[in-house]
Amino acid sequence: MDTIKSPFYPIIYIRGYAMNQSAIEDTVATPYMGFNVGSTKIRQQWDESVERWIFESPLIRLMKDYGYRDNYADGSESLERIPAKSVIIHRYYDQADRDIGTGDGPPSIEEAAESLSDLIVKTRDQVCGDDAELRATFKVYLVAFSMGGLIARCLLQNDAIGAPEAKQAVDKVFTYGTPHNGIDLRGGANIPRFLGMWDANNFNRERIREYLNLPSSAKRVDTLNGKFPESRFFTLVGTNHKDYSLARLAVGPMSDGLVKIKNAVIQSAPRAFVHKSHSGPYGLVNSEEGYQNLVRFLFGNVKAVGTLHVDHLPLPPSVEKAKTSGRTVRASYFFEATVRPRGSVGYKISERTMENESAVFRTFDELFKPENTKRGVVRPPVLFSLFLDTSKITVGKTIVFTVDISVRSTDFVVGNSRFFARRIPEENLFRDNLTIRATPQSDGTWKLRFNLTDEEWGEQTGHSFQLDNDGFYIPLKSKKGFRGRLKVAMSNEQ
Numbered sequence: 001m002d003t004i005k006s007p008f009y010p011i012i013y014i015r016g017y018a019m020n021q022s023a024i025e026d027t028v029a030t031p032y033m034g035f036n037v038g039s040t041k042i043r044q045q046w047d048e049s050v051e052r053w054i055f056e057s058p059l060i061r062l063m064k065d066y067g068y069r070d071n072y073a074d075g076s077e078s079l080e081r082i083p084a085k086s087v088i089i090h091r092y093y094d095q096a097d098r099d100i101g102t103g104d105g106p107p108s109i110e111e112a113a114e115s116l117s118d119l120i121v122k123t124r125d126q127v128c129g130d131d132a133e134l135r136a137t138f139k140v141y142l143v144a145f146s147m148g149g150l151i152a153r154c155l156l157q158n159d160a161i162g163a164p165e166a167k168q169a170v171d172k173v174f175t176y177g178t179p180h181n182g183i184d185l186r187g188g189a190n191i192p193r194f195l196g197m198w199d200a201n202n203f204n205r206e207r208i209r210e211y212l213n214l215p216s217s218a219k220r221v222d223t224l225n226g227k228f229p230e231s232r233f234f235t236l237v238g239t240n241h242k243d244y245s246l247a248r249l250a251v252g253p254m255s256d257g258l259v260k261i262k263n264a265v266i267q268s269a270p271r272a273f274v275h276k277s278h279s280g281p282y283g284l285v286n287s288e289e290g291y292q293n294l295v296r297f298l299f300g301n302v303k304a305v306g307t308l309h310v311d312h313l314p315l316p317p318s319v320e321k322a323k324t325s326g327r328t329v330r331a332s333y334f335f336e337a338t339v340r341p342r343g344s345v346g347y348k349i350s351e352r353t354m355e356n357e358s359a360v361f362r363t364f365d366e367l368f369k370p371e372n373t374k375r376g377v378v379r380p381p382v383l384f385s386l387f388l389d390t391s392k393i394t395v396g397k398t399i400v401f402t403v404d405i406s407v408r409s410t411d412f413v414v415g416n417s418r419f420f421a422r423r424i425p426e427e428n429l430f431r432d433n434l435t436i437r438a439t440p441q442s443d444g445t446w447k448l449r450f451n452l453t454d455e456e457w458g459e460q461t462g463h464s465f466q467l468d469n470d471g472f473y474i475p476l477k478s479k480k481g482f483r484g485r486l487k488v489a490m491s492n493e494q
Contacts, residue, residue, distance in 0.1 A: 003134065006137075007298060007494075009171055010140050011143055011298075012090055012119060012120065012142055013035045013089050014092075014143070014144040015027065015034055015089070016034075017146055017147040019200070028100065031089070032059055032070075033091065034145065034285060035058055035089065035285065036057045037283075038054065038055045039283075040055075053346050058143075061291055066295070067085050069086060071126070086123070086127070092107055092111075092116070092151070108199065109150060110158070110161055110211050112151045113152075113158070117163050117167075120169050120170070121166050124138045124165075139169055139171035140169050140171065141171060143298075144173070144174070145176045145279075145284070147178070149180065150208065150211075150212075152170075156228045157212045157213060158212060158213040170228070173232065175233075175236065177259050178264060180235065181221055181263035181264075182203050183203035184251070184260050184263060205219075209221055222265060223266070224269070230266060234270050236284055236294075237261055237264040237358075238257070238259070238273075238276045238277055239275050239352075239356040240256060240282060240356070243282040244256060254357045258279075261273070261358055272349060273358045274290065276289060288347040289347045292344070292347055293349060293387070296386075296387040300388050301388075301389060301391075301492060302438070302490065302491070304387075305384070305491075306383045306403060307380050307381070307486070308476075309485045309487060310367050310483075313407075313429060313482060314429060314478075314480045314482055315412070319412045319414065328415060329413070330364070331412045332363045333364070333410070334361055335352075335361075335407055336352055336360075337350070337403055338350070338404040339402070339404075340401060342401060342402075349401075359408075360383065380487075383405065386401065387493070398437050398439045399437070400435065400438075401435075401436055402433060402436070403486075404434075407482060408427070429478065430478040432452050437449045437450070437462060446472075448465040448488060449462040449463060450465065471488075471489055474486040474488070
């Protein structure tokens with residue numbers, strides 16, 4: 001049996017919610033419960049020809065790219081030893097199936113989390129056997145879709161659920177489209193607690209507080225409450241509500257069709273935003289974007305975080321004239337960022353744009369006058385938290401990725417009226433595409449260089465980052481008067 005070699009630990013996939021008995025029957029009838037579903041995309045090439053872009057599925061790609069395998073043998077789940085590079089499906093809905101279970105209804109979140117604990121311990125025993133050295137190094141990844149992420153959190157956060165040895169074995173958690181702060185319907189109302197048919201109230205915040213064992217006073221439930229490191233919990237957020245037909249009329253814009261963007265993250269945890277819907281042909285799980293974020297987070301060894309510190313926001317000349325004359329000017333701002341690693345074909349690792357209704361939003365006071373806000377501190381927008389893998393470098397040892405950044409304002413309000421005079425729709429205060437090069441040094445630090453590739457060739461060596469008391473940054477400015485600094489923090493990950 002192979003030894004356990006970091007970072008290639010067993011992966012347990014936890015599927016999402018099945019809303020009725022028919023959906024339960026359908027999902028139980030499949031071996032991989034959706035982790036094997038891929039997609040075929042239509043792409044247009046440089047010569048205007050159109051071809052299909054086939055993403056085989058996360059399961060198949062893990063097998064092809066990293067040598068993972070399933071745990072099935074001879075028509076059932078294996079009871080023998082399995083390799084560390086195994087994908088295991090948490091089949092918590094089996095008991096609700098009329099044919100192979102009792103058919104008495106779906107398990108509660110707590111029951112599904114308890115059985116997840118048992119599955120982790122079983123996986124450890126199958127991978128390690130009685131080998132004390134292997135058992136000491138055993139770890140497992142939890143990869144969860146939608147409600148599956150709440151099941152994982154229930155195990156990790158509720159002290160009354162699961163075995164301590166199972167909790168301690170969890171190394172990282174990756175969630176696709178999980179409603180970490182519940183599901184809100186169109187208009188902002190949370191799914192009501194009384195909606196108990198097929199446990200739809202699992203997404204009610206009061207019910208979530210119960211099974212996560214959070215304080216009853218907690219208004220939001222998107223916190224790990226100190227039970228698991230936020231840095232090892234990744235949330236993939238979908239921003240395309242239009243391609244999710246089932247619930248888009250109920251949930252609406254600024255969502256993946258079922259989960260609002262603001263409800264799909266964990267406080268202080270890394271996340272990426274991709275223009276995919278909750279599920280279906282354009283869903284998060286069966287997408288290249290989802291897979292690339294998954295493997296970089298699980299297996300990558302580098303993290304890059306980009307934070308934009310704004311020093312000055314210019315006003316259009318007509319608005320500046322009104323301000324100079326003594327009139328009050330108000331506006332808020334959108335920050336867009338699209339990130340691509342070198343070599344990416346057909347996908348963006350993270351995409352936050354106004355068009356996708358996912359741009360970072362900040363008020364003027366949040367940027368410059370925090371004393372007027374509830375938080376009381378400046379909120380510079382975090383544009384990306386990106387995981388990278390040096391093993392994917394084909395030439396040299398330098399990591400390369402691009403960030404397309406733009407800054408826009410809302411309509412300006414002058415006095416008590418929106419200011420339309422000479423207003424140019426969709427005008428940027430700043431925009432540029434940055435190529436960032438990060439080269440690891442022998443002392444564990446990083447050498448950082450950049451190009452502003454709207455005006456320079458990205459393949460050139462570029463310019464050195466500047467350094468201040470807070471770290472390394474790229475100075476950004478526009479002829480309109482925008483000034484800011486993109487802080488890039490690089491860290492080595494285990």
